[in-house]
Amino acid sequence: MSQRYSDVPNRPRRQCPGCLRTLVVNGDNFHVDSLCADGFTRKCADCRNEAERIRYSLEAPERARRVRERRAERRTYFEQTGRYEAA
Numbered sequence: 001m002s003q004r005y006s007d008v009p010n011r012p013r014r015q016c017p018g019c020l021r022t023l024v025v026n027g028d029n030f031h032v033d034s035l036c037a038d039g040f041t042r043k044c045a046d047c048r049n050e051a052e053r054i055r056y057s058l059e060a061p062e063r064a065r066r067v068r069e070r071r072a073e074r075r076t077y078f079e080q081t082g083r084y085e086a087a
């Protein structure tokens, strides 16, 4: 994909709002997004990957917390429905 662009003089460049680097707009530097005007995401691929990684690590404890809460709910439920008294 980048091969196609590398032959074109004055190929489009764009400054990434994330890292402020000015990069050639192609599939190597930017992720493809058909919803965007020129077919690529506004932030460069590096920033997108970084954001994805951070988002994932931020959500990990949140996911673990939800699982714990579900388990606590279930235990409370069983305790309230007789299993606790029967024991």
Ligand SMILES: [Zn+2]
Binding pocket: 016, 017, 018, 019, 020, 021, 043, 044, 045, 046, 047, 048
């Ligand atoms: Zn960037």
